[in-house]
Amino acid sequence: MTLAPRLDLRQSQSLVMTPQLQQAIKLLALSNLEIEAFVAGELEKNPLLETGGPAEDFAPSADGIDREVEAHSVAPEVGDSDQLIGQGLGGTDSPLDVDYGAETFIDNGPGDRMAGPTIGSGGMEMLSGGAEAPDFDSFASPEKGLQEHLMGQARSVLSDMDLLIATQLIGQIDEAGYLEAQLLETAHALGVPLSVVERVVEVIQSFDPTGVGARSLSECLALQAKEADRHDPCMQKLLANLDLLARGALPQLRRICAVDEEDMADMIRELRAYDPKPGLRFSQTSAAPVTPDLFVRPTREGWAIEINSATLPRVLVNRSYYVELVSGPQNRTSKAWLADCLASANWLVKALDQRQKTIIKVASEIVRQQEDFFRQGVEYLKPLTLKAVADAIQMHESTVSRVTSNKYLACPRGLYELKYFFTSGVSAASGDGAVSAEAVKSHIKALIGAETPDAILSDDTLVDLLRAKGMDIARRTVAKYRESMGIGSSVQRRRQKALRGQAA
Numbered sequence: 486m487t488l489a490p491r492l493d494l495r496q497s498q499s500l501v502m503t504p505q506l507q508q509a510i511k512l513l514a515l516s517n518l519e520i521e522a523f524v525a526g527e528l529e530k531n532p533l534l535e536t537g538g539p540a541e542d543f544a545p546s547a548d549g550i551d552r553e554v555e556a557h558s559v560a561p562e563v564g565d566s567d568q569l570i571g572q573g574l575g576g577t578d579s580p581l582d583v584d585y586g587a588e589t590f591i592d593n594g595p596g597d598r599m600a601g602p603t604i605g606s607g608g609m610e611m612l613s614g615g616a617e618a619p620d621f622d623s624f625a626s627p628e629k630g631l632q633e634h635l636m637g638q639a640r641s642v643l644s645d646m647d648l649l650i651a652t653q654l655i656g657q658i659d660e661a662g663y664l665e666a667q668l669l670e671t672a673h674a675l676g677v678p679l680s681v682v683e684r685v686v687e688v689i690q691s692f693d694p695t696g697v698g699a700r701s702l703s704e705c706l707a708l709q710a711k712e713a714d715r716h717d718p719c720m721q722k723l724l725a726n727l728d729l730l731a732r733g734a735l736p737q738l739r740r741i742c743a744v745d746e747e748d749m750a751d752m753i754r755e756l757r758a759y760d761p762k763p764g765l766r767f768s769q770t771s772a773a774p775v776t777p778d779l780f781v782r783p784t785r786e787g788w789a790i791e792i793n794s795a796t797l798p799r800v801l802v803n804r805s806y807y808v809e810l811v812s813g814p815q816n817r818t819s820k821a822w823l824a825d826c827l828a829s830a831n832w833l834v835k836a837l838d839q840r841q842k843t844i845i846k847v848a849s850e851i852v853r854q855q856e857d858f859f860r861q862g863v864e865y866l867k868p869l870t871l872k873a874v875a876d877a878i879q880m881h882e883s884t885v886s887r888v889t890s891n892k893y894l895a896c897p898r899g900l901y902e903l904k905y906f907f908t909s910g911v912s913a914a915s916g917d918g919a920v921s922a923e924a925v926k927s928h929i930k931a932l933i934g935a936e937t938p939d940a941i942l943s944d945d946t947l948v949d950l951l952r953a954k955g956m957d958i959a960r961r962t963v964a965k966y967r968e969s970m971g972i973g974s975s976v977q978r979r980r981q982k983a984l985r986g987q988a989a
Contacts, residue, residue, distance in 0.1 A: 509836045513843065513887040517778045517796040520837070524798040533807050533830045537799035631660065631697070631767035638692045643685070650675060650685045654698075662697040662764025663705070664689075694763040702761055703727055709759040719744050723752055730756075733980030753984060777895035779848050779903075781859065788852050788859065792841055793895075800837060802830045843880075847888045850874050851906050858906070859896055864928065866921040868910030911958050920956050926966050928954060933972055938982040943975045 515523060528534050629637075632655050639651040653675065657666035668686065672679045689698040695712045699705035703724045710716040710724070719742045723730065729738050730753070739749050760766075780791045807827055815823070851874060857865035871889075875882040889903035910919030932950055936942050942950070944963045951958050967974075973981070 505832050505836075508832070509839065510887065512836055512840050513884065514890050516776075516891045516893075517793055518776060519891070520840075521796060521798050524800055524833075524837075527800075527829075527833060531826050531830055531833075533803050533826045534833065535801050535803045537801045629767065631662065631764045632656065632658065634767055635689065635692055635697065639689070643688065646675075646677065646681075647685055647688075650677065650682055651689060654682075654685060654689060658689075658698060658764065660764055660768050661762040662694065662699070664698050664700050694760070694766060696760060696763040705761060705763065706756060706759050709763075710755070713755070715755055719748070720752055720755070723756070730984075733983055735983070775893050775900060777900055778892040779844070779894045781848075781852055781894055781896040783859075783897070788856070790845060790848050790852060792845065797841075800834055802827070802834060843884070844888055844892070846878050847874060847880075847885055848894065848903070850878050851889075851903065855906050859898065862898065862927075864924050866906070866908060866924045866927075868919050868921045869907050871907060911956055911962070922966070925951065925956055925958060926970060928956070929963065929966055930970060930972070933967075933978070936978075938979070938985075941975045941979045941982070 512520065512523070524534075524536075528536065635655045635658065636652065639648060639655065643651050650671070653671055654664060654666055658664050664686065668682045669679055672682045675682075686698060690696075690708055692698065696705040696708045699708055706727075707716060707721070707724050710720050722742045723738065726738060726741055729741075735749060739746065742749065742752070744752070776796055777793050778796070780789075780793060782789050782791075807823070810823055811820075851869075852859060854869055854874070854877075855867060857867065871882045871885045875885045878885075889907070892903050894901050894903055905923075908921040908923045910921060911925050928951060929947060932942060932947060944960050944967070947963050947967075948958060948960050951963070964974075972978070
């Protein structure tokens with residue numbers, strides 16, 4: 486072995502992630518609304534891109550579930566770009582442009598009809614059986630927040646130092662209406678006596694809504710009881726022992742409050758009418774409505790799967806503008822920049838087209854494998870993995886994962902995230918096949934919902950009932966599923982039903 490320099494030839498293979506490939510992978514994971522924002526940014530950077538107008542109306546075909554969607558060119562390929570540009574026909578060279586009248590995007594489906602003037606002809610009305618579309622404005626939060634609402638009342642009754650103290654305290658009231666401030670620390674910080682701060686707290690507790698400014702649940706309910714003129718000594722003792730009420734220790738509570746069963750039931754009924762979190766009615770946190778990316782509806786031949794094109798931007802390459810620019814005077818730099826813009830525009834249109842094909846292909850396979858769910862409900866949801874779908878459509882598992890991320894499917898049964906259809910399985914008691922975890926949860930919820938106060942089902946009883954339905958499941962699994970749905974144990978449910986019976 487010598488240390489002299491020399492030249493060697495080596496051959497190797499490697500995967501190179503080009504910018505275009507990275508962009509295509511990124512587009513797969515984006516929802517329709519995120520695609521709209523991404524395309525808006527590309528429109529600002531690339532002068533050759535433009536948004537297309539709405540496609541012409543046509544009657545969509547009712548295809549089967551395993552329909553393959555093919556893209557069609559806008560015009561036949563009569564030559565390459567250089568030949569067409571030389572002939573002044575650059576606008577004709579659009580094999581990479583997407584035909585938005587073809588079945589690639591299945592236009593004029595529910596999404597298109599939602600955006601059109603005749604909303605009654607489809608869209609969510611089709612999925613909901615003809616009901617009027619919901620008014621999302623009705624879900625808007627109140628104009629005023631809780632602190633603004635309280636400050637308006639404070640300015641009307643307080644002034645000078647009292648108003649300054651109220652401002653400091655109101656700023657430390659959480660969204661539920663509870664005061665989180667330490668009164669002694671507030672008094673030291675403002676340089677005022679503690680009695681003055683306590684007096685201002687009493688004023689704040691008189692504000693609307695009743696119960697605001699309380700420092701504990703007991704104090705919040707006591708303020709509402711005083712407002713209703715029900716804060717007698719018996720109610721005061723009950724509010725001081727809410728922990729016993731939570732545990733369902735009614736005999737002990739009756740002894741402490743010195744009341745009989747009828748009076749205790751009346752007091753519990755009164756408490757149930759109070760609001761434990763009065764500030765939430767002014768909460769400005771509103772749930773944003775979820776926009777579906779796909780629509781699934783039954784047809785005579787099977788299932789029609791349509792992209793929600795109402796939220797999907799339509800991108801075209803303005804080749805006429807390209808011809809106009811390329812025919813003018815330009816140097817080497819501008820010519821290279823213009824070529825890059827054309828290549829980027831063509832690739833984006835092609836990537837969006839391929840994205841729609843991939844989403845339709847994955848969704849079609851999901852609907853095919855979960856057809857029993859769409860026809861009969863969640864009890865018939867089957868165990869499904871990303872690998873099973875990827876093998877069926879001959880794609881990589883990571884591709885299916887990206888396609889199903891942040892995307893929602895609207896069907897006659899409701900709105901579901903695509904990830905919802907991928908669940909683990911529970912062995913069937915018969916030994917053949919498996920049942921999805923979501924189906925097991927649905928059965929557990931139905932069994933518990935049907936139980937009576939004198940026949941509360943334990944986890945062991947639930948195991949026996951589920952095995953009778955053909956689901957081989959362990960007791961710890963039943964407990965895990967029950968807790969994940971926010972359902973208490975049999976002891977907790979028995980106490981809750983006893984309290985409801987007392988308050989009824």
